[in-house]
Amino acid sequence: MEAVEQKDFFISRRYNLTWAFVLLIGCYLALLYPVYFPRQKIIWRKYMKERQLNEVLLNHSAELLNQPCRLMWSQARLRELYSVKLTPVVPVFLQMHDVGSTQSGLDKFLTPFGLKGNTKLAIKALQGLPHTSLTPELVSRTCKRCVVVGSGGVLHGSQLGSHIDRHNIIIRLNDAPVTDFEEDVGSRTTIRLTYPEGAPKSPKEYSNNTLLVIAIYKSVDLAWFSSMVNKQTLGWWTKLWFWKSVVESVPIKAENFRILNPKIILETALQLLQYPEPNNMMTAFSQVPTIGMTAVIAAIRLCDEVSLAGFGYSLEQPDVPLRYYDTVRMDAMKVQPIHDVETEKIFLRTLVHARAINDLSGGIS
Structure with missing residues (x-):
């Protein structure tokens, strides 16, 4: 029993x-x-009803583009706003002479804030690149206007495409598509800033006139980068270390690849957003700027005048679409733990209100 x-x-x-x-x-x-x-038709109908088309934004954008370009405008305003001394010259793209140099400071922190322990991998990656700077055409311009195009749902129906295309340098993020969205986001791409997991899988999003700039968040990103540049097969062991599947072939020439200087991410995190210094023992738990925030600082380093389009998170509106090209809701931003979007929003709002940068789509109130 x-x-x-x-x-x-x-x-x-x-x-x-x-x-x-x-x-x-x-x-x-x-x-x-x-x-x-979410239910796509219901969400977009509600969102567009609230937003409608803002002619004021379109007129403001056209007015800015019709004015003469102002030399070093955004960087000068940034320096005025923040008392911290920004390093006068920081190359946006990683240079061979900085890798392994103690003076560059890249050996102080682990990725994504430095290259500590990854010097050999970085050298190998850079050896495959014919060029590590902007194209001669862009370098030769006396005054450059940049626009950083975010993925925000605020771009849906904005009709800003023709205005975006008038900028000298157009920076896009990750796999945000251009095809089928040209009316709202433009058709040209000068720089696409991404990382292996975020790189576009569609060949349509690559062009021989576009620089693909990779942010290195972990050691294996350098191995992926070298494989893409040299048109080599990505090893199965390397694939295991990515948190989702990555593109295994990028249809552009080696001359179109660049590596983002980790000092741009470090400068964004420590000096501007004032995050605590990264813990080298476990950088995965450090606060890391979003790739969009990093792109803004890179743009200020590259260009004289900087504008934003498609930026701004409305966390108080959880049902609003997060991105212009799908129906993922704003709620999704609350799931991720490493980005402090509220701090970034306050920082960008400060820059916009001080007219250091321009907000073309009105998402940063």
Whole structure:
């Protein structure tokens, strides 16, 4: 009798554990489903009804473009706003002579804030590049206007495409598409700033006139970069270290690849956003700027006047689409832990209000 009772007990416990697991998974999916699988037509209709078309923004953008370009405007305003002394000259793209040099400071921090322990990998990656600066055409311009095009849903229906295309340098982020969205986001791309997991998988998003700039967040990113530049097969061991599948072939020439200088990420994090100094023992838990925020500082380093389009997170409006090209909701930003979007929003709002940068799409209030 006792043996039967024990058997029943263990069967009952197994049964309860199974149902507990099923319920846990069910609750998890119930929380994530509304964020990642919203009803597209309802969300966009509600969003566009609230936003409509803002002729004021279009007129403001046209007015800015019709004015003469102002030399060193955005960088000078940034220096006035923040008392910290920014290093006068920081190359936006990683240079061979800085890798391994103690004076560059790149050996002080691990990726993504430096190259500590990755000097050999960085040298190998740079050896495959014919050029490590802007194209001669862009370098020769006396005054350059930049626009950093974010992925924000605020761009949907904005009709800013023709205005965006009038800038000298157009910086896009990750795999944000241009094809089929030209009316709102423009058709030209000068620089696409991304990382292996974020690189576009569609060949349509690559052009021989575009620089693909890779931000190095971990050691394996350098291995991926070298494979793409040299048109080599990505090893299975390398693939294991990415948090999602990566593109295994990029249809551009070696002369179109660049590596973002880690000092741009470090400068953005420490000096401007005032995050705590990275912990070299576990940089995965350090606060890291979003790639959009990093692109803004890179743009200020590259250009004289900087504008933004498609920036701004409305976390108080959880049902609003997060991006212009899909229906993921604003709620998704609350799931990720390493980006402080509120601090970045305040920082960008300060720059916009001081007219250091221009907000073409009105997402930064």
